[in-house]
Amino acid sequence: MSNTAGQNKCDQGVDTLMTTRFAALAASFSALLGVSMLTQAPAQAASGDCDRACLNGIVEKYIAALQAHDPKQAPIARGTRYSENGVELPLPDGLWRTFAKLSPYRLIVADPREGSVGFFIKGDENGVTVLVGTRLKVVKQEITEIESYAARLTNTVGGAAAALLGPEILGDTTRKQFVTAMAPEKRRSRDELSKIVDSYFTGLENNHGDKVPNFADDCLRIENGSQTTSRPVAADAKPGAANYGCKEAFGLGYYREDTRLRNRRILAIDEERQVVYAGVFFDHDATVRSYQIKDGRTVNVRNTVPWTWGIQEIFQINEQGQISQVEAVLLSVPYGMRPAFSTGKHMPSPQAEKDGFKEY
Numbered sequence: 001m002s003n004t005a006g007q008n009k010c011d012q013g014v015d016t017l018m019t020t021r022f023a024a025l026a027a028s029f030s031a032l033l034g035v036s037m038l039t040q041a042p043a044q045a046a047s048g049d050c051d052r053a054c055l056n057g058i059v060e061k062y063i064a065a066l067q068a069h070d071p072k073q074a075p076i077a078r079g080t081r082y083s084e085n086g087v088e089l090p091l092p093d094g095l096w097r098t099f100a101k102l103s104p105y106r107l108i109v110a111d112p113r114e115g116s117v118g119f120f121i122k123g124d125e126n127g128v129t130v131l132v133g134t135r136l137k138v139v140k141q142e143i144t145e146i147e148s149y150a151a152r153l154t155n156t157v158g159g160a161a162a163a164l165l166g167p168e169i170l171g172d173t174t175r176k177q178f179v180t181a182m183a184p185e186k187r188r189s190r191d192e193l194s195k196i197v198d199s200y201f202t203g204l205e206n207n208h209g210d211k212v213p214n215f216a217d218d219c220l221r222i223e224n225g226s227q228t229t230s231r232p233v234a235a236d237a238k239p240g241a242a243n244y245g246c247k248e249a250f251g252l253g254y255y256r257e258d259t260r261l262r263n264r265r266i267l268a269i270d271e272e273r274q275v276v277y278a279g280v281f282f283d284h285d286a287t288v289r290s291y292q293i294k295d296g297r298t299v300n301v302r303n304t305v306p307w308t309w310g311i312q313e314i315f316q317i318n319e320q321g322q323i324s325q326v327e328a329v330l331l332s333v334p335y336g337m338r339p340a341f342s343t344g345k346h347m348p349s350p351q352a353e354k355d356g357f358k359e360y
Contacts, residue, residue, distance in 0.1 A: 048115055050138050052272075055110040055117040058138055063121060066099050077142040083340030084148045086310050086333050095132065095150050098125045104172040107327060109277040109314060111268035113190075115139055116343075118268045118277030120314065120329060122170060122225070129153040129168060131225055133312035133329035135267045135277065137343060147267075147279070147341050149312050151224045151331045166242070168225035175220075177316045177325045181272045186319045188274060194266045197276045197315050198347040200323060201261040204282075205351050209253035209294050216322035219246035223328045246323065253293040257301045259285045262352040263359050265344030267312075274317045279339060282309040282330075306335040 050058070058075060065074035071091040084094040101124035108119040118135045130152050137145035153168060188196070199213040221229040229249060231242045241254040249255070260283035268277040286306045292298050310333040316325040342360045352359055 048113055050115060050141050051112045052110045054141060055112060055138060056108060058136065058141070058143065059108055059117055059119050062134075062136065062143065063102065066096060067102050067123075069097055069099075071096065075142050076146070077139070077144045080144050080146060081340070082146040082148070084150060085331060086149075086337050086340055088340050095125070095130070095148065099130065099132070100124050100126075105170055105174065107174045107178055107314060109268045109270045109275050111270060111277075113271070114268065116268040116277075118312065118314070120312075120327065125150075125152060128156075129225075131170075131329050135279070135312070135343075145341060145343060147339070147343070149310060149329050149331065151329050153224060166226040166228075166231065169222065169227055170225045175316075175325055175327075177318070178275055178314070178327075179273065182274050182319060187271060188317060188321055190269050190271065192321070193269055193271075193274065193276050193317055194345055194347065196317055196321060196323060197266065197278055198264060200315065200326075201264050201280060201347070202350065203250055204255050204258050205261045205349065206259055207250060207253055207255045209251050212247060212250045214320075214322045215245070215247040215250070216318050216320070216324040217245075217247075219322075219324055219326070221246060221326040221328070223330060246326070252295060253291070254299065256291045256299075257284050257288045257303075258282050259288065260349060260351040260355065260357065262349040262357060263339050264347035264349060265339070265342075266347065267344045276315045276317070278313050278315065279344065280311050280313060281333075281337065281339070282311060283335065284308070308333050308335045308337055310337060 062074045065071055069092055076091070082089055082091050103122040105122040106119065108117065110117045115138045116135065117138065118133070120131065120133050122129065122131050124130065130150055132148060132150045134146065134148040136143050196214070203211040203213045219229065220227070228242045230245050233239050233243045241249045244252065244254075261280055262283065263279065263281045265279040266276060267279050269275075284303060284307050286304060288301055290298055290300045309330045311328055311330040313326065313328040315323055318324040338360070346360070349359065
């Protein structure tokens with residue numbers, strides 16, 4: 001055999017070996033890439049395996065466990081964090097030890113796409129009515145995050161001051177607008193719904209009556225079970241913010257003492273019903289002592305120190321893209337408190353940005 005022939009055979013052998021090794025390496029890389037892509041799949045894919053019926057079922061199991069004071073009765077994943085009124089607590093603690101006498105009232109916002117569900121319920125706690133707003137994160141049909149606000153409708157320690165706004169009118173039945181499906185062709189996108197809700201918060205922040213959101217004529221707001229818009233004027237009383245409709249109250253320039261609406265988070269969107277569950281903090285820096293509204297009257301602000309509302313709020317958007325129904329669970333929390341979770345779609349506060357307030 002000549003040196004040239006031998007060299008050719010040698011080269012061919014090397015080429016074959018290199019080709020084989022390259023193919024094996026490529027196959028290994030492809031397999032590794034496939035695994036990597038699987039592990040990096042969006043959380044939505046992992047959490048989206050629970051449809052509306054599944055999410056509603058998890059809510060009912062959670063409520064039953066809460067009433068039984070036994071977290072083990074709910075599908076709560078190991079290591080799940082629980083916060084109540086912005087403070088992280090172990091399970092069972094806080095409301096988990098005291099909640100009793102569940103009312104039939106339910107308002108559930110199910111978001112199968114994001115594996116998220118928010119709900120309002122009403123019950124009894126040591127003889128006092130308590131309204132509870134809760135957001136659950138669900139992954140693989142297990143609860144992985146619990147974020148609750150409990151408004152105790154009492155004047156005692158721990159009570160929610162908003163209870164003083166008027167009688168509780170929720171009853172046992174959810175408003176029909178919150179539970180009625182909208183025709184697919186009339187629904188807004190998730191992004192549009194988020195922007196509509198954000199316009200409500202932007203309109204309230206330092207309100208001068210010049211950023212009125214698109215309210216429906218039937219707009220009604222209930223906070224901690226009390227009607228806070230379109231309420232009849234009491235005998236011998238002068239009308240205030242709660243006596244006007246949503247559009248009128250905003251347009252007159254009420255709520256100017258709400259100086260910063262921050263940590264605006266979209267927590268769940270029910271696309272079928274066009275209902276949005278949001279979390280937010282309303283700061284009042286106590287620098288606004290009085291102000292004039294557009295009809296010339298002067299509004300005097302009672303609270304004298306900086307304070308904050310911690311709020312979970314539900315909005316229903318109608319076929320015209322207008323805010324129709326609003327319901328909130330809220331209570332006073334330490335001024336400047338931030339949420340226990342950063343979960344959700346963030347909608348920045350213009351005033352927080354101006355103030356240099358770090359929201360997260």
